[in-house]
Every structure is written in structure tokens, then in C-alpha cells.
Amino acid sequence: MQSSAEAAFKxxxxxxxxxxxxxxxxxxxxxxxxxxxxLHEKGISTWRGRTGNEKRDWEFLSEPLDFSIVxxxxxxxxxxxxILAPKGIPMFGINTGHLGFLSEGRGGNILELxxxxxxxxxxxxxxxxxxxxxxxxxxxxxxxxxxxALNDIIVSRxxxxxxxxxxxxxxxxxxxxxxxxxxxxxxxTGSTAYALSAGGAVMDPEIRGVEIVPICxxxxxxxxxxxxxSRIITITFNRPHDGTILQLDGQENLSVQKGDKIxxxxxxxTAKLIRLLGDESDFYWTVRQKFxxxxxxx
Numbered sequence: 596m597q598s599s600a601e602a603a604f605k606x607x608x609x610x611x612x613x614x615x616x617x618x619x620x621x622x623x624x625x626x627x628x629x630x631x632x633x634l635h636e637k638g639i640s641t642w643r644g645r646t647g648n649e650k651r652d653w654e655f656l657s658e659p660l661d662f663s664i665v666x667x668x669x670x671x672x673x674x675x676x677x678i679l680a681p682k683g684i685p686m687f688g689i690n691t692g693h694l695g696f697l698s699e700g701r702g703g704n705i706l707e708l709x710x711x712x713x714x715x716x717x718x719x720x721x722x723x724x725x726x727x728x729x730x731x732x733x734x735x736x737x738x739x740x741x742x743x744a745l746n747d748i749i750v751s752r753x754x755x756x757x758x759x760x761x762x763x764x765x766x767x768x769x770x771x772x773x774x775x776x777x778x779x780x781x782x783x784t785g786s787t788a789y790a791l792s793a794g795g796a797v798m799d800p801e802i803r804g805v806e807i808v809p810i811c812x813x814x815x816x817x818x819x820x821x822x823x824x825s826r827i828i829t830i831t832f833n834r835p836h837d838g839t840i841l842q843l844d845g846q847e848n849l850s851v852q853k854g855d856k857i858x859x860x861x862x863x864x865t866a867k868l869i870r871l872l873g874d875e876s877d878f879y880w881t882v883r884q885k886f887x888x889x890x891x892x893x
Contacts, residue, residue: 610639613660613684615675617667618645623691626666626705633706637713646674660684662869664709668692673844676745680724680866687712687869696787696885699871708871716872721865722784722800723824729841732854744843745866746785748859750830750851751777751810755838758813764829765822772833773817777810780828780859787882789845795819800878805861830857
């Protein structure tokens, strides 16, 4: 059953579509030009934006868009979501990269995929996002935020060889002390990314939870755990060093200074992913096909 927001989106389509592509891959520009020609012939206007090595010229987009086609790999979609999701713009990811866990299809069927969206043969999948703040110990400096992420917000030791000493609080109550290379705060979407590599559990994207995964903790008892996404997570540093950084989806790095605190909660908005109807858009089908989860060798 479609949601009221999904029904309204399909009904009120104004026929203006964004096309955002990874400019570091030359072949994507050729696909963009084909898409623009295809859509213009149908009387649909388009708006073009770039990511990758080029400056994100669409970051301050003010034009209303029905939705945006995102050409690239998962990284392109992650970066795009941090800008478009707060604006409520649905995204249709088309994989021209590698894994393509969050995107649809690849190769020569791109025009067919877009045609299905135009025919309204899709559903909207709301993916939870995180909202973070860096709370400065220097009262003369404003806090940094809101900082959004679709996969994860990561505390990392960066290029330093020293481990980070930190305390995790949930709703202002102490939960754990860590001596570790870092800490991953992950959404269900991000549970199949860095959190998985660090020993975290795979989470169904419809679970309303946040996964906390220590990175190489110097402890026999530190384990990943999941908290309700209604909780507020705070990270304080007991022995910080100048190399500590905060990463958003592994793409944007922000410096963390001595005495700073990190506060993370579920974002008020979601990332609206356009999913075509059929098994190939199902989460468990995707996990099984991309990761070969539970498939025995023959």
C-alpha cells in the first residue's frame, strides 16, 4: 500500500527532473546527454548538476524538482542524499559505478528504467538519516551542524597512530568507555557498509534503530549494539588528540578539537529513494545477490 506522501508525489508531478552525475567518470556525461534528449522529447524539462572532482554546483538548488536521477555508484547517491533529502526531493539512483547496492540497474537499460518511473511503476522507500552536531568546548565558537548522513557518522583517529579514549552516552546516561581506533554510528542503510566490515549486524532498513560499532577496540567486551533511533547519542573524548576527525558517509571530514562533544540523533527528514516494482528492488534480494549472503558453494 502506498503512503499518502507517495500518492501526492505521483499526482503532483510538475515534469521537471534533475539529473545529477559523477563528473569524474566521462561516460556519465554521454548518458546525461541521452537522458536529456529522451526527456526533452517527452516535453519534460531537466536540470543538471555535477559531483565528483567538480564543485557541487547544485548544493544551493532552489528550483522545485519532481525527482532527481542520480548517475554513479553508491558514493554518488550518498553524497547527493545529504543535499537533496533535506529538501524532500526523491532520488532515483542508476548504477554506473561498482557495487550499486542502493541504485537500480546498470548499462544499456537506463532509458527503460526511467520510462518505468515516468509510468509511475515504482514505490517510494523512506530511508532514515542521521543528524549530527559538533559541540565546541570553546564558547566563542558556534557549534557545527546540522551534519547529515545516510549511511553513517564515524569518529576516526584519522592519520594519527594513537587510539581514541572516549565515552558513549545514550540519552545522557553513560553506556560504555572505549579505547579504539574509532566508533561507527550507523543507520540501517549503513549497516551493510563500514559497520558490516567492522563486525556489525545487517539491519532491515525498516527497523527504527541505530547501530553503534566500535572500530578495533582494545577490549574483550566491546561489542556492537543497537539502540532505538529515538535516542540521543553523545560522544565525549577523555583523551583526545589533534588528529581526531568526524566523517559523514566516509566522504566529508571535519576536525574534532580537544574538549568537543559529538551529538547524534535521527534526522527529521528521510532520504526518499525511488524503487521500481519487482523483486530486484527488495532489500533481501539485493543483499543475497550483491553479497552472496547465505548462498552455499556448489
